[in-house]
Amino acid sequence: MARRRRSTKRRNPVPLSDWTIRHCLAASIIAAAALLAGCGGSKDEAASGPPARAVPIRSAVAEAQTVVVEEQSLGRLEAQRIPDIAAETAGQIRAIQVDAGATVTAGTVLATIDDEAQRLSVESAEATVARLQVLLDNQNRTVERLERLSTDRSVAESMVDDAVAQSRALRAQVAEASARARETRRALAKTQVMSPIDAIVQARHVSVGDFVAPGQPLFALVAADALRAYLPFPETLVNTIVPGQAVELSLPTAEAATISATVTDLRPMVGSGTSAFEAIVDFRNPGGWRAGASVRGRVAVETRANSILVPETSVVQRPAGDVVYVIEGETVRQQAVITGVRRKGTVEIREGLAAGTPIAADGAGFLTDGARVRVQ
The missing domain is CATH 2.40.30.170 (Efflux pump adaptor protein, beta barrel domain)
Known part of the structure; x- marks a missing residue:
């Protein structure tokens, strides 16, 4: 089958009218003029530029005050803690009035020791004092009689001396017996174990029925x-x-x-x-x-007297270290400082700032060197 040969003959383009050509040319000129005008306007605007916006801040003044350095x-x-409460007399624990953790006042009874033996001792000691006092009174009367008789030499002086000596001896025995009686009464009082101060019972070392000896720890107290x-x-x-x-x-x-x-x-x-x-x-x-x-x-x-103090918000960390921003008219200047103690919202400035210098406080963290500011 014979192939159809593709025609290589070029077709002539459709001719444009004069009106179409003139219209396209005018549109191109207008577009080029608009482009040139736009470029020229951006250049002028960039050359002039709007002014930098002022950063709102609150100001403060560096003050000279006395600074106390603290550790x-x-x-x-x-x-x-006070020493353990120990037994001061022997006996069997009859009752426990408090336990560990209890709060007590001075004079509170902590425990009670059986007091039968102490009561008997008191009765015996008081009886001894009474017996010796009777003997002393009788001896004193004997001395008085012998002294009257000695005035007319009816008795020998040696008998008077003996009677006086016996009276003195009896007087000493009465004093000794009286001291013993006081000791037994004290031992009787110590059967009531009391707190010497206002305190808290930290520990209890004994229980009801335990036999205790003098010096044995009963309670551990801590001052309340x-x-x-x-x-x-x-x-x-x-x-x-x-x-x-x-x-x-x-x-x-x-x-x-x-x-x-x-x-x-x-x-x-x-x-x-x-x-x-x-x-x-x-x-x-x-x-x-x-x-x-x-x-x-x-x-x-x-x-340290006359130390410079500024608000804590005035000190800002920058690559140069600690800085503050000194207010100079409508702008600020970055000033490097060396800080000291910090306490109660203030910072001590050891170097770099003088008293009375106006500085930025609130808002200082948003500033840079030379920034415009508006103090509120």
Whole structure:
């Protein structure tokens, strides 16, 4: 089958009318003019540019004040323990009035010891005093008779001397017996075991029916209104903190409520492996503080007069370190500073700023060197 040969003859394009050509040419010129105008406008606008926006801030003034340098420590509270309450007389425990954990006041009966033996001793001692007192009275009358007879030499002087000696001896025996009677009455009183102070019973060592001897521990007490704080400090402060130094104590859960006390004693920290030490602070319980809780202590170690203080928000961290922004008209200048102590929302400036200098406070963190500001 014969193939059909494709015609290679080119077709002539459709001729455009003069109106079409003129219309397309005019549109092209208009578009080019608009493009040139747009480029020219952007260039002028970029050249002039809008002014930088001012950052709203609050200002402050650097103030010269006295700064107290403090060392802080987080320690523990313990109750001030008193020596164990021990038996002062022998006998069998007849009753226990309190148990561990009880709060007692001075004079509260803790336990009762059977007092039969002590009562018998008191009766015996008082009887002995009465017997000797009768003998003494009789001897004194004998002395009086012999002295009357001796005036007319009816009796020998030796008899008078003997009678006087016997009277003195009886007087001494009465005194001895009276002391013994007081001792037995004291032993009878000690069958009531009492708390010497307001305290909390920490432990009970005996039970009803136990036989106790003098000196045997019965109860362990801790003072209810007296606490002791143990504050650890590094060895570098061993020559800085001394007994008698002022200290402020507060609870970590309520640091606004502080009490003032003084360092009572210092002692090395056993087993710490270093030369660290503990400052011991004895103080009265202000109410609500409990043994076993944590306590924060602040010890004043130095006082610096005319130190420069600024608000804490004024100091900003930058690559150059700590800086503040000094207000100069409508702009700010970045100023590097060296800071000191920080306390209660303020920062001490050791170097880099003079008293009376206006600085940015709130909003300082959004500033850069030379930024425009608007003080509110």
